Amino acid sequence: MDPLQDAKRQFTRREFFGTAAKGVGGVALASLLNPKSYSNSYSGLSALPHFAPKAKRVIYLLQNGAPSHVDLFDYKPILAKLEREPVPDSVLRGKRFSSMTNTKEKLLLPNITTYARYGKCGRSLSNFLPYTSEIVDDLCFIRSMHTTSVNHAPGINYFLSGAEIPGRPSMGAWLSYGLGSDADDLPAFVAMTSRDKEASCGQIFYDFYWGSGFLPTKYQGVKFRGSGDPVLYLSNPQGVSRPLRRSMLDDLAKMNEAKLKDYGDPEIATRISQYEMAYKMQISVPELTDFSDESDDTLEMYGPDVHREGSYGYNCLMARRLIERGTRFVQLMHAGWDQHNNLTRQLKVQCQDTDQPSAALIKDLKRLGLLDETLVIWGGEFGRTPFLQGDYDNYARWGRDHHPYGFTVWMAGGGIKPGFAYGATDEFGFNAVENPVHVHDFQATILHLLGIDHERFTYKFQGRNYRLTDVHGHVVKDVLA
Numbered sequence: 001m002d003p004l005q006d007a008k009r010q011f012t013r014r015e016f017f018g019t020a021a022k023g024v025g026g027v028a029l030a031s032l033l034n035p036k037s038y039s040n041s042y043s044g045l046s047a048l049p050h051f052a053p054k055a056k057r058v059i060y061l062l063q064n065g066a067p068s069h070v071d072l073f074d075y076k077p078i079l080a081k082l083e084r085e086p087v088p089d090s091v092l093r094g095k096r097f098s099s100m101t102n103t104k105e106k107l108l109l110p111n112i113t114t115y116a117r118y119g120k121c122g123r124s125l126s127n128f129l130p131y132t133s134e135i136v137d138d139l140c141f142i143r144s145m146h147t148t149s150v151n152h153a154p155g156i157n158y159f160l161s162g163a164e165i166p167g168r169p170s171m172g173a174w175l176s177y178g179l180g181s182d183a184d185d186l187p188a189f190v191a192m193t194s195r196d197k198e199a200s201c202g203q204i205f206y207d208f209y210w211g212s213g214f215l216p217t218k219y220q221g222v223k224f225r226g227s228g229d230p231v232l233y234l235s236n237p238q239g240v241s242r243p244l245r246r247s248m249l250d251d252l253a254k255m256n257e258a259k260l261k262d263y264g265d266p267e268i269a270t271r272i273s274q275y276e277m278a279y280k281m282q283i284s285v286p287e288l289t290d291f292s293d294e295s296d297d298t299l300e301m302y303g304p305d306v307h308r309e310g311s312y313g314y315n316c317l318m319a320r321r322l323i324e325r326g327t328r329f330v331q332l333m334h335a336g337w338d339q340h341n342n343l344t345r346q347l348k349v350q351c352q353d354t355d356q357p358s359a360a361l362i363k364d365l366k367r368l369g370l371l372d373e374t375l376v377i378w379g380g381e382f383g384r385t386p387f388l389q390g391d392y393d394n395y396a397r398w399g400r401d402h403h404p405y406g407f408t409v410w411m412a413g414g415g416i417k418p419g420f421a422y423g424a425t426d427e428f429g430f431n432a433v434e435n436p437v438h439v440h441d442f443q444a445t446i447l448h449l450l451g452i453d454h455e456r457f458t459y460k461f462q463g464r465n466y467r468l469t470d471v472h473g474h475v476v477k478d479v480l481a
Helices: 003-019 024-033 132-138 152-161 171-179 242-263 266-288 296-301 312-324 343-367 439-449
Strands: 057-064 115-118 123-126 139-146 189-195 222-224 329-335 374-379 407-412 420-422 432-434 459-461 464-466
Touching (some): 057 152, 057 312, 115 132, 123 132, 132 343, 139 432, 139 439, 152 171, 152 439, 171 189, 189 312, 242 266, 266 312, 312 329, 312 343, 329 343, 343 374, 374 439
Parallel strands (some): 057 329, 189 222, 189 329
Antiparallel strands (some): 374 407
16 A cells, blocks of 8 residues: 555544544444445455456465474485485585484485385376375465575464564454455454374474464454363353343443544553454354264364364364355464474374375365365475484484575465476575575465565555565566466
8 A cells, every 4th residue: 555645644633533523433433333335345455466367365374393304205215325424414404404403424214115116297206195185286386495594483473474583563463454255243363273192392383473473453363262162251251141232232332432532542542442353253163163064074074183173173174164254354473393302203193194185175175166266275384304313323313404595385276386396406405406485485376376566565664665575585486277
């Protein structure tokens, strides 16, 4: 949006609410207090989309902790051939790793899984991903991702906000602000989290991963919890009926509206809007979380954990149900991939948790005709090193360190080229050497699929026009269908 036009709009609004007590102002207030006429749906900025979008919504399956690309997606036979040999100095030169890599010699560790080719595209995948192997013809693998972050929180935040330091809006907040919502009774942006069954190497879920940064807070993600009410205080207190709750919110809205007239603070408008959204969610969320209308075949497809609230399988089905109902961006985060010294056991646990539900989500969206307009993303904040971290003589203690220099993510639906692989790492799976894709390139491509020119989608804050891609990024046109 043009900052001058935005300023004019805010000024006019402030002036209007500061002086209008009757007429249109009264009509507006009445609409706020009438749940039947008041709508929480927001159509987004008038200038967006910049061009016809291929995708209308996004489901981001973010695998916290960083999956091992060399053990799952990027088969490198030379690792077995040169097992226990040091990584060549020419490859290591100038590279930095986490402080947990403290050995002078970095010895090559072979793939701990076996690989085979699947689908019409002949994609090579690990035997730990039997369900993903069934959908490879729907997936686009980017095998040359690279980033600058070597630690988890900065790495995740970089993918989600374009900056390693917290404070910028997350991708979902940008899209909620720019494109609005098609849902009247559910948030535009929802975040859900899960952990592996053993919870042995989980990451912390920070609120800024779904925060709105300097955007108005109405655009931040709504966190759905994994147990009890999905949203805190969704249920009325004992003895409070729905009509009584409605009456309380009406009175509260009047008081907030009076403050809005006096101060023109957009956060007060956010508060009014969110109270109304919460009231509507008291009806919409119980319906959303009731899986009784799902067929047995659908539930079975998502795996044995689909009924366990807060599990990855449960959240994947919830993601599909959310986008069906108009939610713009669903951010599903699963922790447990940080395998520094328990790779041989924990990698299998993680795949058992996530492989079947991830594949089921793609199949389900495709079955319902939703995949073409839904962009699904699967990946972590970086990869894992091709060399060993741990004791080579103790198989159970094998691990891999954080690795930002070359790794794999996959995408599906929403205008992405199916059955396709883009880019490559070197023979060790170390550096992205063919068609490297940086985080900002990745973000620019996602925005492009949603009909947004990433260089034109900005927000002025503290005298500077900010954007998700900062001052970088190029659309990776070769992955577009």
